[in-house]
Amino acid sequence: MRLARRLMLVPATLVGITLVTFALLHALPGDAATVQAGTSRGASPESIAAMRHDYGLDRPLLRQYGAWLARSARFDFGVSLVDGEPVRAKVARALPVSLSLALLATLLAFGVAIPLGAALGYYDRRRWARASSAALYGGYALPAAAVALLVLHAGAPWGARTLVGMLPAAACLALAETVKLARYQRGALLGELAADYVVTARAKGHGARGVVAHALRNALLPTVTLLGAELPALLSAGVIVEQVFGLHGIGMMAFDAVLTRDVPLLLAITTVAAVATLAGVLLADLAYGLVDPRLRGRSA
Amino acid sequence: MAMLARALGALLFVAFTPACKRVAKPVAADGGAVVVANVTRPDGPTIVQCAPTGCPGDGAAPPRDGGELVVHVEAEPAILCDLVEHDAWSRWIAENEIMETLLYQDPWSGKITPRLAATFELTADALTLHLRAGVKWHDGKPLTAADVAYTIGRARDPAVGADQRSDFEPVSTVETPDAATIVLKLTRPAPFLKQALAHLSILPEHLYQGKDVRRADASRAPVGTGPFKFVSWHRGEELIMERNADYWGEKAHLARVRFKFVRDREVAWELYHRGDLDLLWQVPSSHFEDARNDPKLSGHRLLAWTPRAYFFVVWNTERGRLADRRVRRALTMLLDRPRFNQVAFSGHARDITGPYVPGTPSYDATLPPLPVDAAAAKKLLDEAGVKTMKLTFLASAGSRTVEQLATLMKEDFAKAGITVEIATVDFAVQLDRLRHHAFDASALQWTMLLEQDNFTLFHSSQAAGGQNYGSWKSPEADALLDQIRATGDDDARHALDRKLHRLVYDEQPYSFISMREVETLMQRRVHALVPSQDGFSFARAWVDPDAAAK
Numbered sequence: 001m002r003l004a005r006r007l008m009l010v011p012a013t014l015v016g017i018t019l020v021t022f023a024l025l026h027a028l029p030g031d032a033a034t035v036q037a038g039t040s041r042g043a044s045p046e047s048i049a050a051m052r053h054d055y056g057l058d059r060p061l062l063r064q065y066g067a068w069l070a071r072s073a074r075f076d077f078g079v080s081l082v083d084g085e086p087v088r089a090k091v092a093r094a095l096p097v098s099l100s101l102a103l104l105a106t107l108l109a110f111g112v113a114i115p116l117g118a119a120l121g122y123y124d125r126r127r128w129a130r131a132s133s134a135a136l137y138g139g140y141a142l143p144a145a146a147v148a149l150l151v152l153h154a155g156a157p158w159g160a161r162t163l164v165g166m167l168p169a170a171a172c173l174a175l176a177e178t179v180k181l182a183r184y185q186r187g188a189l190l191g192e193l194a195a196d197y198v199v200t201a202r203a204k205g206h207g208a209r210g211v212v213a214h215a216l217r218n219a220l221l222p223t224v225t226l227l228g229a230e231l232p233a234l235l236s237a238g239v240i241v242e243q244v245f246g247l248h249g250i251g252m253m254a255f256d257a258v259l260t261r262d263v264p265l266l267l268a269i270t271t272v273a274a275v276a277t278l279a280g281v282l283l284a285d286l287a288y289g290l291v292d293p294r295l296r297g298r299s300a
Numbered sequence: 301m302a303m304l305a306r307a308l309g310a311l312l313f314v315a316f317t318p319a320c321k322r323v324a325k326p327v328a329a330d331g332g333a334v335v336v337a338n339v340t341r342p343d344g345p346t347i348v349q350c351a352p353t354g355c356p357g358d359g360a361a362p363p364r365d366g367g368e369l370v371v372h373v374e375a376e377p378a379i380l381c382d383l384v385e386h387d388a389w390s391r392w393i394a395e396n397e398i399m400e401t402l403l404y405q406d407p408w409s410g411k412i413t414p415r416l417a418a419t420f421e422l423t424a425d426a427l428t429l430h431l432r433a434g435v436k437w438h439d440g441k442p443l444t445a446a447d448v449a450y451t452i453g454r455a456r457d458p459a460v461g462a463d464q465r466s467d468f469e470p471v472s473t474v475e476t477p478d479a480a481t482i483v484l485k486l487t488r489p490a491p492f493l494k495q496a497l498a499h500l501s502i503l504p505e506h507l508y509q510g511k512d513v514r515r516a517d518a519s520r521a522p523v524g525t526g527p528f529k530f531v532s533w534h535r536g537e538e539l540i541m542e543r544n545a546d547y548w549g550e551k552a553h554l555a556r557v558r559f560k561f562v563r564d565r566e567v568a569w570e571l572y573h574r575g576d577l578d579l580l581w582q583v584p585s586s587h588f589e590d591a592r593n594d595p596k597l598s599g600h601r602l603l604a605w606t607p608r609a610y611f612f613v614v615w616n617t618e619r620g621r622l623a624d625r626r627v628r629r630a631l632t633m634l635l636d637r638p639r640f641n642q643v644a645f646s647g648h649a650r651d652i653t654g655p656y657v658p659g660t661p662s663y664d665a666t667l668p669p670l671p672v673d674a675a676a677a678k679k680l681l682d683e684a685g686v687k688t689m690k691l692t693f694l695a696s697a698g699s700r701t702v703e704q705l706a707t708l709m710k711e712d713f714a715k716a717g718i719t720v721e722i723a724t725v726d727f728a729v730q731l732d733r734l735r736h737h738a739f740d741a742s743a744l745q746w747t748m749l750l751e752q753d754n755f756t757l758f759h760s761s762q763a764a765g766g767q768n769y770g771s772w773k774s775p776e777a778d779a780l781l782d783q784i785r786a787t788g789d790d791d792a793r794h795a796l797d798r799k800l801h802r803l804v805y806d807e808q809p810y811s812f813i814s815m816r817e818v819e820t821l822m823q824r825r826v827h828a829l830v831p832s833q834d835g836f837s838f839a840r841a842w843v844d845p846d847a848a849a850k
Contacts, residue, residue: 025748030728036378037745038731040386041461041756045765047461054512062426084515093535152570159537182534243564248536260378261728 006282014274015069021270024265031057032081055081057263066265068227077271080266087268090253095272098249100163101293102234102276103239104170109177109230116178117185118216122208124190133186140179140240148172148244158244169245177230181223188219197225220291228277228284235276324466345597345821350605352659354408356734357829357840358601363828367843368556371498371579371836372568376536376561381519382501383454383462388747391499392835393559398438398541399524402429403494403694407832410660410750412494416502416525417482419496424486424788427493431480435548437504438529445476450505452484454513455496463812466756467496469783495751499834527552529840536561553842578826578843579836583819588646593822599824606817607749608833610652613709614770619740621686628808630680632670634712641814644704649814655746655754658815661790662752662797667805669812674715681716690719694742696730698812702743705813734769741796742769743813747833754800757780758809772809 033051036041039282052058058157077087123129148169152158156168192198192215201211238251250269257266348355365730377390380398402417414420435443442459452474455462470490484493502525503757509516527549528541539559543552560577562568565584572574572580573596577756583602591602615622615631620626641649649668658791693709695702703724710720725733733739746757755762759781762768779798787793800802804810820831829841 028729030732034731034735035728036384037461037769038386039746040461041767042460042462042465043767044458044461046458048765050459051461051514054514079515083520084379084512085520090535149566149570152567158567158571158574158576177436218302244567246537246562246567259726259728 006278006285007013007028010275010278013278014035014271015144017274018069018267018270019065022061022068022263025258025261025266026061027260030261032263033057035260036082036237070263072267072271077214077268079263081109082260082264087264090251090265091268091272094248094250094253094261097161097247098235098238098242098251101166101170101173101247101249104163105174105234106175106227106231107168108235109181110223110227112174113181114220117182117223118189118212118219120182120190121193121219121241122185122212124186124290132185136179136183140176144172144176144240145244147175148241152244156245161247166245166247169241169247171279172244173234173241177234181226181230184226185219185223188222189215190218192216217291220296221288224284226284227287228280228282230275231280231283235273304433313513322600343595343598345591345600347592348601348603350603350831352408354832355603355605357828357830357837361827363553363840363842364845365842366555367577367845368553368558369826369829369838369841369843370558370560370576372572372577372581373539373559373561374563374565374568374581376563379514379519380522380530381513381516382499383451383460383503383513385519386463388833393539393541394522394524395499395501396526397502397528397557397838398522398526398530400526401498401500402502405495405498405750405834410495412498414449415498418494418495422490423519423704424485424489425833427484427490427497429484429497431482432548433480436524437525437811438523438544439504441504441506442503443525444479444505445482446479447502447505448482449474449476450508451483451500451503454503455500460513464496464500466753467492470630489829490785491790491793492749492751492753494748501751513631517837528557531556550839552839554838557838563717567572572821572823575823578823579829580821581818581831583821585644585646587647588648588673589778591819592795597821601822601826604648604817604830605820605823605831606650606815607747607814608657609745610655610815611705611743611745611813613705613741613813614734614810615771616737616740616770616810617809618737618771618777621684622740623690624684624686625807626684627686627689628811629670630677630684630686630716631713632808632811633673633677633680634716634718635709635811635813636672636712637669637811637813638672640705640708643708645814645816648817648819650817652814652815653809654804654812655748655757656752656797656801657748657750659731660750661794662801664798664801664805667802670805670808674712676735678713678716688717688719690721691740692721692723694730694733694739695722695724696722696743697726705743733844735765735770737748737763737771739769753785755785758800758804759766770809772807774803774807777803777807783804 031052032055033048036051037048068078079086080090120129120133151168151172157165160166198215199212201214207240235250238249239255240251242249250272254266254269257269309614329788349534373389375387375389377385377387377393378449379385380390380394382391386433400416402415404413411482414433416432418432420427420429431445437443452468454460455464456468456471456673470488470489470493474747475485477483503807504518504523508516513519520533527544527547529544531540531542533539538561540556542556543554545551561569565582568580568725569578569584569587571577580736591597615628617623641647647731650658652658653667653669654663658665670773691704695706706722713720730742734742756767758768758772758777760773760778763771777800780796780803784793784796784800787796822829827842828837828838
């Protein structure tokens with residue numbers, strides 16, 4: 001039921017997101033024609049006008065968007081305004097790279113953050129745990145570019161497309177997220193440990209194991225909620241990591257598309273990112289059910 | 301072998317040291333042999349200081365055929381078609397290597413020689429070119445005059461907006477009396493036409509006919525007549541070209557050239573050290589010292605050369621006080637250019653005072669850079685009645701150089717009571733504002749040709765929609781620019797160029813800052829590879845297949 005309702009919302013969400021992207025791109029000064037004319041000696045008002053006409057940029061905005069929507073409903077995302085290559089081919093090439101990178105990073109981040117956060121929460125009174133919590137802030141503050149360059153310098157592979165080859169890049173991408181999630185997890189567990197039911201459990205003579213098992217399950221909920229948001233965020237956050245490790249993914253492509261005002265490419269990427277976000281939310285919903293039986297079959 | 305090379309290098313150093321001192325003064329572009337200092341040291345690479353007349357090859361052992369050269373490319377071109385892609389790397393990859401031009405211009409001396417055109421005659425009313433016989437496109441079809449007529453037609457089409465368009469303005473018609481002859485009829489002298497033909501890659505009509513040059517497949521997978529054939533292009537990763545075994549001229553030695561797209565210079569530096577790149581086109585300025593003194597780079601070659609490009613600040617002369625030449629001169633004198641060169645380029649930069657290539661006859665070498673003199677600048681500002689002034693500097697986001705310039709400018713100008721606000725925008729916005737004259741000051745870099753036509757930069761007619769972003773309108777400059785375009789005689793035209801240089805120097809529509817020096821690093825196994833503004837000598841380069849990359 002919930003799934004069906006969620007799926008029904010997908011088209012409306014996609015239209016909304018792409019419409020906003022489209023409007024924002026057009027609100028910016030300069031378009032693909034002015035960027036391509038650049039500072040060329042031969043560029044003239046008529047050459048820019050001719051380009052605009054070729055790219056359909058001289059038509060009314062709503063008609064441009066309508067035409068894009070009609071085409072993309074048939075999975076035809078048009079051609080890039082920069083090099084004439086079909087957008088679908090571009091995205092199809094970059095998406096697997098970014099998706100693998102983002103999935104790896106998500107696995108790493110959650111895989112490390114949940115036990116780490118739980119341990120820090122449980123042993124909160126110990127000195128080492130307090131010190132580690134503080135150190136995590138330091139990790140969060142490290143600039144991603146510097147960390148990535150250091151990892152590359154240490155001998156990490158460049159331009160590797162295999163999962164193993166992407167691990168160092170994924171680790172760099174996951175670093176900040178791991179810290180954030182671990183701190184989140186620690187806080188959540190601390191909150192649960194102070195709850196009445198835990199006090200009761202302790203009073204009833206439950207050992208540390210049993211107490212943590214109960215508390216952690218509840219403390220996982222907020223972290224899992226983040227899963228929905230993390231995956232798409234990592235998908236687009238990869239720009240620096242992609243650049244340093246020579247992985248040409250969606251992040252880099254989106255960045256370039258904004259700079260060159262490549263409307264069809266950026267709209268396609270936005271659509272992909274929106275689908276990924278919706279998929280992430282769905283995934284989080286399903287994970288809720290796993291973590292908390294009370295939520296199974298109910299709307300989150 | 302390495303010992304021998306080192307000894308030879310040391311000998312060269314001794315032999316050329318006095319000569320090197322001589323080239324401190326600019327020399328005529330067509331004059332003299334290549335002068336160079338080769339310094340080989342055990343604790344660093346062989347340093348080759350290129351002269352204004354060019355960079356020397358290493359002239360070592362006889363060339364060997366085969367092998368692959370891996371080249372670092374910083375900016376990946378969008379497409380490979382020099383009509384509409386203005387990026388230098390687009391030219392460096394395609395022009396002269398995959399595609400070819402009718403004529404060839406030596407990148408240093410400017411001398412023009414035949415290439416696809418075996419002969420050419422320029423008269424007062426026509427340029428006649430005869431194509432070389434037996435030249436074939438990489439797909440096997442013959443090159444004909446129709447291809448040339450088609451390409452020139454595209455270059456002249458205002459809708460295409462080709463960089464070379466204005467050079468073809470004196471051409472009234474393009475005729476092809478037979479399959480090997482092209483006649484360009486002229487309405488007036490066309491002093492820049494030969495040079496334009498040396499920078500216009502001929503396109504295969506059969507692959508472009510009826511297609512938009514930007515959208516055609518052939519602009520992404522070019523088919524040319526050159527010494528290399530296009531093989532593949534994986535966007536964001538690499539582009540490969542291979543030796544054309546059927547080339548009409550002297551065949552290339554390299555079996556393959558692999559261009560690797562690495563945007564970040566620090567990353568490229570790392571990859572070069574791993575041996576993943578044979579050629580690092582530009583050492584990051586943060587590593588200038590390391591590059592010269594790293595013992596691991598012993599036997600590598602470091603070529604220091606100056607591309608034909610200058611960095612400048614353009615003043616919007618429509619904006620209040622900036623209309624006054626005294627104010628513009630004062631601003632140039634306030635701007636501490638040597639300090640900027642030190643901060644931004646670690647001092648690896650050359651002075652420039654006007655819009656021509658230093659060392660060419662168009663450049664007036666008698667003009668010294670305006671002094672950095674705050675007191676004199678204040679005096680000029682007083683004369684102009686300027687007490688305080690507020691300026692917005694339009695900076696392009698992502699350019700470290702511009703960011704540094706803006707910061708230093710803010711400091712320097714504050715000394716004279718001028719407040720600078722920095723507006724950082726992306727390139728598209730910057731272009732839009734420049735075209736609409738919606739700025740006070742901005743910084744850009746222009747690349748020059750050896751025979752530079754500055755009409756589009758400084759003619760008053762180019763303020764509306766052209767490149768005269770500062771809207772500088774000088775009747776004197778207009779007259780000179782018109783005259784330059786109509787003067788066929790080289791000496792007479794160069795004299796006019798120098799006059800324009802002096803006028804621009806006096807009026808300061810731009811503050812000329814400097815020309816940046818580039819340090820190109822290459823592995824030990826690479827030979828006969830030299831850089832220039834028009835590209836690298838890939839067709840003559842070779843690699844030692846026995847030597848490991850590292």
